[in-house]
Amino acid sequence: MSWDLFIWFALGAVVCWAMGAFFAWKQKNPQVYFFTFLGLAIFFAFIFGMWISLERPPLRTMGETRLWYSFFLPLAGIIVYSRWRYKWILSFSTVLSLVFICVNLFKPGIHSKALMPALQSPWFAPHVIVYMFSYALLGAATLMAAYILFFKKKKDVDSEMNITDNLVYVGLTFLTFGMLFGALWAKEAWGHYWAWDPKETWAAITWLCYLLYLHFRKIQPKEWRRACWILLLAFVCLQICWWGINYLPSAQGLSIHTYNVR
């Protein structure tokens, strides 16, 4: 297996996922599962082929980890769909997956890029993949909050807030996983699980924001306006944690997470 063949596997998988997403809107469940899992099988066949030909799991380069995002997004999408039956979730996961596939197709040069020793860890992929998935879900929750606050005409928001809550619960599950995987990894790589590095401080801030949202929703379910504002604040913190930190004076020259810049 080689990267030359990637486009054909990716094309086959994306077509299947798009079919699955289409049938989700039509609420035809057998077709939804059939096409989504067929797409996942095609995509995983490529990953597995790469695994054999590289004689190691394809987790080392950024391009290889993007392969896993592209695989896990529709997988997570179908898990969420199977529980909550959100019609839009598979369209959302397919588009996001497509974004990562396109990056791999149009920037193939990155595949051979060297990975510094600190990143060569079995924790690298899970840490980044669950964070990316949580960012995607929390991003969707932010869009919902903005829609409710600024665009929705009728102010009967129960069903929209219900969806938003669910997105935050699932997103926070993965955000917590990402943070704690990071802690377990940091212990192996740097000798300590939590050092209040600027990136870690902002991860804690973001996490506190979403915890605040959950607790606030429990005690003041009618105050949906304020809850939505908490979500907007939380998403700003999340963006600072993800990339804004590189521009923040407090983090200059201090963060050991600097490989994010490159």
Add this chain to the structure above:
Amino acid sequence: MWVKPWKTAEGFLIGGGLFVVGLALQLTMGPIDWSLFASPVNWIILGLLLAFLALMFLLRKKVYAFEWMMHGHAAVASLSWALGITLVMGLLPQTREGGVTWLSQMLTFWPFVMIWTWMMVISGLATINHLLRFKVKEIPFLLNHLGVFVAIVAATLGSADVQKLQMTVYYDSPEWRALSDDEVVVEPGIAIELHQFTVDYYEDMTPKRFASDISVYTEDGKNLRGTVEVNKPLKVNGWKIYQYGYDNARGSKSPYSVFMLVKDPWLPAVYTGIFLMLAGALCLMLFMAPKPIKKEEKL
């Protein structure tokens, strides 16, 4: 205000009160010196904290503030305060050296520690409250609140017992002395002998792998050989040995390899907390999310 039942507003004032008390402590006692918390002081404080939590729980019917602290309004107030003060920490450059303002050494700033402690007390009380009225469906709540309590309390109290040493080992001369953070020579009770230090490079000459082939000898007579790499520390007698440095100018020809030795006796407790939190986070998605509204989903 202050009419029962208390809501979040009272909580914001209580948090403000704690902040002011923290400021007073900062003014009178100076910044917190965490090294004073080394064993056995941290064990005593842990005992006091747990006794204090038990007492608060027992007195909940007599002291309304304790009753209030077991519930969501208190959680929202303390989370807001913790969020605010940690935001300040995230926005201002933090430094370890002395002679700077309080806010640039947030981890030794009394109000910061008071607010976080208050949040942990609330999480601990909520845990006790739910534990004593145990039902199977309360397990997710318990995992989350107990997990965060165990992880943060153990990490904080255990921090003074963490030993972090640096050991520079030259070829063919086993080393048993190491340097602590404050440049004091100590003997950690293990010796390291360097057999081979290697740097592998990518084609563009960026380093791909640093590795030291070493033998480790312990005071109690253990003798083992292994390779230490970045991300692959070696574990001996409670110490973790990390690849830390080498002679950068000479690369593979470096005459020595530098190791970091870390011992953290409270780590098992912190990891217990972390695994409880991981289980709790899974429950968050599977069991705690509100039921979807079925009737008509417009989106």
